[in-house]
Amino acid sequence: MRRLIPAALFCALFSATARGDEPIRLDVVDYAIPKSLTGAPGNADAGKNVFLTRTLGNCLACHQVSALKSEEFHGEFGPSLDGVATRYNAAQLRLIVADPKRIFTDTVMPAFYKNDGLNRVRPEFVGKPVLTAAQVEDVVAYLETLK
Numbered sequence: 001m002r003r004l005i006p007a008a009l010f011c012a013l014f015s016a017t018a019r020g021d022e023p024i025r026l027d028v029v030d031y032a033i034p035k036s037l038t039g040a041p042g043n044a045d046a047g048k049n050v051f052l053t054r055t056l057g058n059c060l061a062c063h064q065v066s067a068l069k070s071e072e073f074h075g076e077f078g079p080s081l082d083g084v085a086t087r088y089n090a091a092q093l094r095l096i097v098a099d100p101k102r103i104f105t106d107t108v109m110p111a112f113y114k115n116d117g118l119n120r121v122r123p124e125f126v127g128k129p130v131l132t133a134a135q136v137e138d139v140v141a142y143l144e145t146l147k
Helices: 007-013 044-052 090-098 133-143
Strands: none
Touching: 044 133, 090 133
């Protein structure tokens, strides 16, 4: 069965340098972002929604999660996220979601909270991250439930 690449994932894979917008700066320490991007913890239920929404995170397009087996179209390209919270802490997960190439240099996973240094974006998405800081925190909160 052939699957289409959702717009958000396509744009994340083919983003361009922001024109006129301030680049997002991440405070990375030891391959992690220790502080919340919003100054507050995320909401795991909202994060699950972002995780599943095809036009937002669309994480299931690449990853499998056994707890979500009732959802369709689990990907087999990325690693299973079962137990991800036992392998990485919240600060590491935050960086992996925000800008995974800082840890996994060869990954094809898009940077969900980056707006510069990327290539070939549709004009309406130039200078905009795929997810907001709050959505990144929500996804991190959801990933922390996957133990």
